[in-house]
Every structure is written in C-alpha cells, then in structure tokens.
Amino acid sequence: xxxxxxxxxxxxxxxxxxxxxxxxxxxxxxxxxxxxxxxxxxxxxxxxxxxxxxxxxxxxxxxxxxxxxxxxxxxxxxxxxxxxxxxxxxxxxxxxxxxxxxxxxxxxxxxxxx
Numbered sequence: 001x002x003x004x005x006x007x008x009x010x011x012x013x014x015x016x017x018x019x020x021x022x023x024x025x026x027x028x029x030x031x032x033x034x035x036x037x038x039x040x041x042x043x044x045x046x047x048x049x050x051x052x053x054x055x056x057x058x059x060x061x062x063x064x065x066x067x068x069x070x071x072x073x074x075x076x077x078x079x080x081x082x083x084x085x086x087x088x089x090x091x092x093x094x095x096x097x098x099x100x101x102x103x104x105x106x107x108x109x110x111x112x113x114x
Contacts, residue, residue, distance in 0.1 A: 003025040004022055007023075007108055011113065014085060014114055016112075017081070019080070019081050020036070025076065026102075033052045034096070034098060035096060036094070039091055040092075048062075067081065068081040088112075092107040093109075094108075
C-alpha cells in the first residue's frame with residue numbers, strides 16, 4: 001500500500017530554517033521523480049521542488065536558492081531543507097510523485113510568522 005508520511009513542520013520566524021521529511025512506502029520510490037508540494041487554504045496545490053531518480057532537481061522560482069530537495073533511496077525518505085523562510089512560505093506541505101500523484105498523505109503545516 002502506498003503511503004506518504006510528512007513530518008518536520010512547525011512555527012518559524014522569517015529568516016529561519018526548517019527541514020521537512022517524508023517517509024514513503026511503495027516500490028516506486030527509487031525509480032520515480034518525486035516532489036514537494038504545498039497548499040494554502042483556498043488555493044490549488046503547487047509543486048515547489050522535484051528530484052529525478054538520478055538526483056536532478058528543479059525548483060519553482062519563488063523557492064529557488066532557498067529550498068533544497070534531497071532523498072535517501074535506501075530509506076525511501078524525501079527531504080526538503082527550507083532556509084530563509086518567508087511568511088509566504090506558510091502552507092501545508094506534501095510529498096508525492098511529481099507526475100500522476102498518488103493518494104495524498106496528511107501533510108505537515110509550516111507557518112512563518114513574526
């Protein structure tokens with residue numbers, strides 16, 4: 001059964017850092033392009049970072065240079081290092097496949113506020 005379990009969210013002040021983790025169950029992990037997505041209530045879910053099976057990464061312009069996506073194939077875990085956080089980064093963050101997402105996990109709330 002496919003499952004995504006996100007963790008690591010919390011309340012941070014602008015400029016601070018946070019590291020999100022996503023434990024993934026399923027045999028697709030090492031062979032798929034994976035992504036971190038975020039959603040603000042009332043808005044569509046957007047993908048902010050993705051990583052291919054070979055480690056190539058792509059970021060949406062609003063987080064490029066501040067966020068870093070990485071993965072550990074041996075543990076089927078996806079990470080998102082978030083630096084220089086801004087209030088507009090406030091959202092629920094999810095991990096999933098970058099293409100044809102599978103059923104979503106619960107996500108982890110990130111709140112950036114002074």
